[in-house]
Each structure stands twice: as C-alpha cells, then as structure tokens.
Amino acid sequence: MTGALDLDRYAGHLIRRAEQVHTSLWSEFVSDTVTSQQFAVPNALRQSPGVDQSTVARLTSLDRSPAHHIALRLTEQHHVGRRRDLSDRRRTVPTPTTEGGKLHASLAPDAERINDELLAVFPGERRGEVLHTLAQISQR
Structure with a gap:
C-alpha cells in the first residue's frame, strides 16, 4: 500500500487552495453577491462589444x-x-446596460486590488x- 501523498506538492491541490483564497478575498473585498465569474461577463462585453454569447463564453473561460x-x-x-443578431437570427448578442456599466465600474477597482494582493506574495x-505560467496551465 502506498503511503499518504504530500498534497502540498500537487499542482491541482495548490490551484484549488489558491482558488479558495481568491474566492474568499473576492467575497470580502469585491462583492458577496456578484461572483468573479459573473463579473467576467460584463467585463468581456466591455472588452469586446458586440460579440455573441458563445464568444463571451470563450472570453470568460466558461463552458x-x-x-x-x-x-x-x-x-x-x-x-x-440581449438582442438577436440581425445578420444571423440564431445568435444572441448580450449587450451591456447602464446598470451593468455601473456594476462593472463599482467592482473593477476592488477586483484589481485583490489581483494585486494575490500577486504580492511574489517579487x-x-x-x-x-x-504567464498560470496562463500556460489554463490553456491545457
């Protein structure tokens, strides 16, 4: 029988723990009602206006x-x-609203702050x- 594994040497375990830290920071400092995944959608719409819903999913790395x-x-x-794409009625194009713009503007500075806080452990x-390393892992 194999002995217990040292989980602190396993990337998946450490990534999960890092995600728990991120989620805790997000809830405490950004929003306890809007998740980081939910924030990613209006952020993607700001970044790439006029994209369809499938593209938003890809831009936000959500299924x-x-x-x-x-x-x-x-x-x-x-x-x-939401509106139908006039050139392809099968496509739905999500659009930011005034309220969505206000939501994004209110959350973005704190989202930046916790990103800085997470990275502060590194020189x-x-x-x-x-x-770059996290991006490489996420591309697998």
Whole structure:
C-alpha cells in the first residue's frame, strides 16, 4: 500500500487552495453577491462589444451552459441586455446596460486590488512570469 501523498506538492491541490483564497478575498473585498465569474461577463462585453454569447463564453473561460445561465441571471438583474443578431437570427448578442456599466465600474477597482494582493506574495519581477505560467496551465 502506498503511503499518504504530500498534497502540498500537487499542482491541482495548490490551484484549488489558491482558488479558495481568491474566492474568499473576492467575497470580502469585491462583492458577496456578484461572483468573479459573473463579473467576467460584463467585463468581456466591455472588452469586446458586440460579440455573441458563445464568444463571451470563450472570453470568460466558461463552458457555454454556465455562461448562458450567468447571462440569464445578469439579464434578470438588468445588468445585461440581449438582442438577436440581425445578420444571423440564431445568435444572441448580450449587450451591456447602464446598470451593468455601473456594476462593472463599482467592482473593477476592488477586483484589481485583490489581483494585486494575490500577486504580492511574489517579487515584482516574478509576477509576469507567474501570470504567464498560470496562463500556460489554463490553456491545457
């Protein structure tokens, strides 16, 4: 029988723990009602106006079904509007609303702050390398 594994040497375990820290910081300093995944949708719409819902899912690294549910929730809360693409009636184009713009503007500074706080454990010259490494892992 194999002995117990040292989970502090396993990337998946450490990534999960890091996500728990992020979620805790987000809830404490950004919002306890809007998740970081929900925030990602209006952020993507600000970054890439006019994209369809599938593109929003890709930009936010969410599967299509959760992205759809988040978009519906944000629509119900009047943070996102929806319209049919006139050139392809099968496509739904989420659109930012005035309320969604206000929501984004109110959350973005604190989202930046917790990002800085998460990266603060690394020396300044290593932060870009850390982000690059995380991006490489997330591309798998």
